[in-house]
Amino acid sequence: MRVNRRAALAGGAAAAIVGTGVAGAQTPVRIRKGAGGLTATSDDVAAFSEAARIMKRRNDGLSWARQTQIHHRDSQHNNGLFLPWHRQQLVHMERIVARLTGHDTFAMPYWDWQEHRFLPEWVTDRDSPLYERERARGVETLDFAEARWAESSYTAKLASDGFETFCGKLPEGAGMVEGYGHNHIHQLIGGAMRHPRTSARDAMFWLHHSNVDRVWATWHRNRGKDLYPADWTARTVTGFVDVEGRLVGELPVGGTLETRPLGYDYDRLYPFPVFSVPEEGPPGATRRVPTGGQSWTVRAQAAGAGRVTLVLPDDAVARMREADDTLMIAGEGSVAYAREAALEDRSLEIRLTCDGRERSLGSSPTFVHIPESGEGHAGHRGPYVLPFRFGEEVLNLLASGDGAAAVTVFAEDLAPELARPDARAEWIELTLTLTETRWA
Secondary structure, eight states: OOOOHHHHHHHTTTSOEEEEOTTOOEEEOEEEOBGGGOOTTSHHHHHHHHHHHHHHHOOSTTSHHHHHHHHHHHOOOSSTTHHHHHHHHHHHHHHHHHHHHOOTTOOOOBOOTTTSOSOOHHHHOTTSTTOOTTSOTTGGGOOHHHHHHHHOSOOOOTTTOOHHHHHBOSSSOBOHHIIIIIHHHHHHHOGGGGSTTTGGGSHHHHHHHHHHHHHHHHHHHHTGGGTOOHHHHTOEEOOOBOTTSOBOOOEEGGGGSOSGGGTEEESSOOOOOOOOSOOOOSTTOOOEEEEEEEEEEEEEEOOSSSEEEEEOOHHHHHHHHTOOTTEEEEEEEEEEEOOSGGGTTEEEEEEEEETTEEEEEEEEEOOOOOOBTTBOBTTBOSOEEEEEEEOGGGHHHHHTOOSOEEEEEEEEESOGGGOOOOOOEEEEEEEEEEEEEEEO
16 A cells, blocks of 8 residues: 555654755654554554555665665674664655655654564564565564663663773774674564574664664763764765665765764654662762773783683782772773684674683674675775673672683584584684772
8 A cells, every 4th residue: 555645744844844845845853653653553663664665566776675785785783884784775765655656755664662562463474565474483472671781781872982992992892782782683583684684674674773773863862972983984884775776976974973964853752771870888978089090901812712811810819709899890802703604604602711610791693794605895905803891790790709711702503404614713802990089
């Protein structure tokens, strides 16, 4: 069913206005809404469904297959261009949907797996053009919030993460939002979503990335405006097609930072906890004031096996073992694996070990571009680099023994039936900062 353009425009009359055209026509901001509050007959869902049906029948620049190919050939992952590249693909897809359906105010719904814990019914309906038959078995009834948090308790911090920690590094290195939010959902949905070469084939790709973009918009509102490096904003992203199916030239990253100039906004930003309860300290004390500290940066090369271990400095561990509530701990590290086929369908499991005991420091399913025919993929020529971090939560483990402490990472095989060789670890590094404080 073709969406009624006049009705759609009337329904979007409450949208904010961002500018006028040459003839004085107003241009509404497209408002992205939560998928959990929409039904199959909602305007944006009906438009997306109609566009999917049209695009899957085409074989030109406006085809569904072309969008899948664009993501396979040109998308950026595991580096600092991950967020701006996917923002531009979403924007161009929205414009294509609007052109093909006449729904001028179409905005891609976002699927927040924490708030709307199950897949929307309108993408699991087998008669819908948004249905993908190769998703994981049982995904229609999977509680994604429960499944996601069962895998790892670590994620991006929207109110405190710095630029590289949140967005990623160049030339290679994922940010927390990619490694611990994005990757898990791709793996849990399964099927086409597991690999960059096929993931855009599933309609859930677009709903998921709309929410990832919403996470970025929230961080930007809280932290990002003054944190973007000039050499990053000067970069460009490319590979997209316009509403005629023609290639778009290189687009500056600096032009992707704000959503409203790109023609869209969110009905609400990402929720996150804000704690105002005073820290527990001596009577009358409410906060810890830094008085000094020390940092260690350590690195270990791997021997080419599937796991790599980094021993923490003895003096740092000794100080943490005698810590009271005045010591603040910040451990931030990265681990690198060879970018090769054996790394697909793995989960990088990060553990802090001491005297035979261990504590998880997070896990992240791999979502990796593999070079083809000896050539790098859209600049992906280096290793696959994943961040990790820890804080005071490791103190109980360290206090339970007096032996050496180490961070160990191994690549768990999520497809053991294939009997593949191990993924090859390359290196691991960590910066550990211990800050002495006093209560005030």
